[in-house]
Amino acid sequence: MIKYMWAAYIVTWLVHLGYLGFLTSKASKIRKEAEELRRN
Amino acid sequence: MKLKLTFFALVTLGLLSYALYMALVVAPTEATMGDVQRIFYYHVPSAWMAFLCFFINAIASIWYLAKRSQTADAIAVSAAEVGVVFCTIVLLTGPIWARPVWGIWWTWDARLTSTLVLWLIYIAYLILRRFSTSGRAPVLAATLAVFGFFDVPFVYLSIRIFRTQHPQPVIAGGEGSGLDPTMAKAFLWNMIAFTFYGLLVMWMRYRLELAERSIEEAHAEKALQEGA
Amino acid sequence: MKAPGTFAVSRSTLAKDLRLEWRSKDAINSMLFFALLVVVVFSFAFDPTAEESRKIAGGLVWVAVLFAAVVALNQTWARELRNNVLDAYRVSPAPANAMFLSKVIGSFIFVTILEVLMTPLFVMFYNLRSIGPLWELAIVGLLATWALVVNGTFFAAMSIRTRSREIMLPLILFPISIPAILAMVWATTQILTGEYSPWFWIQLLAVYDVVFTTVCLVLFEIVLNAE
Numbered sequence: 001m002i003k004y005m006w007a008a009y010i011v012t013w014l015v016h017l018g019y020l021g022f023l024t025s026k027a028s029k030i031r032k033e034a035e036e037l038r039r040n
Numbered sequence: 041m042k043l044k045l046t047f048f049a050l051v052t053l054g055l056l057s058y059a060l061y062m063a064l065v066v067a068p069t070e071a072t073m074g075d076v077q078r079i080f081y082y083h084v085p086s087a088w089m090a091f092l093c094f095f096i097n098a099i100a101s102i103w104y105l106a107k108r109s110q111t112a113d114a115i116a117v118s119a120a121e122v123g124v125v126f127c128t129i130v131l132l133t134g135p136i137w138a139r140p141v142w143g144i145w146w147t148w149d150a151r152l153t154s155t156l157v158l159w160l161i162y163i164a165y166l167i168l169r170r171f172s173t174s175g176r177a178p179v180l181a182a183t184l185a186v187f188g189f190f191d192v193p194f195v196y197l198s199i200r201i202f203r204t205q206h207p208q209p210v211i212a213g214g215e216g217s218g219l220d221p222t223m224a225k226a227f228l229w230n231m232i233a234f235t236f237y238g239l240l241v242m243w244m245r246y247r248l249e250l251a252e253r254s255i256e257e258a259h260a261e262k263a264l265q266e267g268a
Numbered sequence: 269m270k271a272p273g274t275f276a277v278s279r280s281t282l283a284k285d286l287r288l289e290w291r292s293k294d295a296i297n298s299m300l301f302f303a304l305l306v307v308v309v310f311s312f313a314f315d316p317t318a319e320e321s322r323k324i325a326g327g328l329v330w331v332a333v334l335f336a337a338v339v340a341l342n343q344t345w346a347r348e349l350r351n352n353v354l355d356a357y358r359v360s361p362a363p364a365n366a367m368f369l370s371k372v373i374g375s376f377i378f379v380t381i382l383e384v385l386m387t388p389l390f391v392m393f394y395n396l397r398s399i400g401p402l403w404e405l406a407i408v409g410l411l412a413t414w415a416l417v418v419n420g421t422f423f424a425a426m427s428i429r430t431r432s433r434e435i436m437l438p439l440i441l442f443p444i445s446i447p448a449i450l451a452m453v454w455a456t457t458q459i460l461t462g463e464y465s466p467w468f469w470i471q472l473l474a475v476y477d478v479v480f481t482t483v484c485l486v487l488f489e490i491v492l493n494a495e
Contacts, residue, residue, distance in 0.1 A: 001076055004140045008079040008133040012086065015132070019125045023244055030251050037258050105490065160443035167439060171431040179494040180426050183487050187444050190483055194447035198472055202454065205464060
């Protein structure tokens with residue numbers, strides 16, 4: 001029964017971490033593009 | 041700005057950790073449901089944040105349609121994305137909680153259905169933004185947000201009335217009814233912590249959006265110069 | 269040059285659309301065939317008794333109409349897009365809402381014709397006999413069709429220059445239409461089964477129609493000019 005509680009808490013943080021990961025990859029893509037622009 | 045963000049992030053981390061401790065350790069075990077009830081400390085704040093984010097998006101969208109402000113649009117898309125994140129969590133943790141407690145994964149009651157419809161509308165919002173040309177996307181998305189803003193009260197009302205005619209076998213009763221004071225404290229800390237967290241992530245997404253736009257502008261300027 | 273009035277423009281645009289459609293019968297034929305397919309497939313899926321069929325027919329009918337309406341709505345602006353009519357319209361002094369209204373009324377006529385043609389099929393396949401009065405069903409039909417068509421025409425205009433435009437329309441239309449779909453299905457079911465009064469749902473549909481027609485009229489010009 002308590003498995004459900006852990007499942008809910010873990011799912012919550014998985015989703016949040018997933019979104020943070022998405023933001024991180026977006027940020028590094030932007031940083032790379034800014035570097036290229038600065039170089040040219 | 042970066043310093044303020046880092047400070048805010050640290051505060052948020054502290055709040056989330058303390059709130060987690062309150063939810064899992066300090067709060068007493070509920071009499072009838074047992075430890076499963078602790079999902080409440082995550083499920084309800086997530087719902088609150090989802091609605092807050094979507095509300096911010098609605099205001100920002102109307103602001104954008106009125107003034108065509110780029111700030112308004114950046115806020116709108118940030119709020120929409122973070123809102124979908126929280127709404128997804130609500131729709132996942134809800135059934136996980138309902139299954140052991142009431143034996144069912146889902147029921148078509150007013151609250152759940154409205155949440156699902158909101159989620160669907162904002163997924164459509166995000167897809168619309170992605171599939172439109174960059175010039176039109178903000179206007180079209182803002183228009184959709186306005187439709188959603190008018191639509192959700194209808195959804196909630198129609199199902200509430202339906203359920204008075206066709207009552208459910210299960211009462212999805214008020215979680216807030218008769219809350220023990222320690223439980224109330226744990227609940228409040230999680231509300232505060234997730235509000236901070238939601239605002240933090242929205243802020244981060246907003247900064248990314250502005251950065252992306254300045255990159256696009258830089259590209260456009262370069263193309264203009266090279267063409268000249 | 270004085271700007272033509274909304275009513276005059278609507279009427280002439282509507283007349284043109286109806287004339288073009290009458291000559292080609294594109295929209296009506298594809299809608300009708302699609303609806304027929306849906307009805308037949310659902311027939312195989314369920315084999316209801318007379319009692320059961322009264323309970324489920326409401327939902328089935330409106331799902332079939334919804335899918336068929338999307339087929340029609342996807343085509344609403346296609347002709348205009350092909351012939352650059354929208355650009356010309358944007359430059360002309362004619363009021364944007366006039367074109368919007370004529371499109372909505374045109375689609376409304378097509379979908380209503382579809383419903384009238386589909387009803388005998390449904391009655392036949394499901395051995396349907398309504399307990400409630402038919403004129404109440406007619407009112408539900410009119411209000412429900414307007415609800416689908418007014419939002420559908422607006423979202424079709426929004427989708428025309430997006431990628432995957434055929435999918436974009438139902439993606440946006442279905443969630444927004446959920447309260448209207450609930451109301452039309454429950455009103456229809458309650459009339460067919462005679463168990464409850466459908467009037468709350470009919471009123472909800474009417475209010476939904478008024479609210480969203482207003483929202484569409486207010487926002488259409490913005491969408492038309494969003495380039």
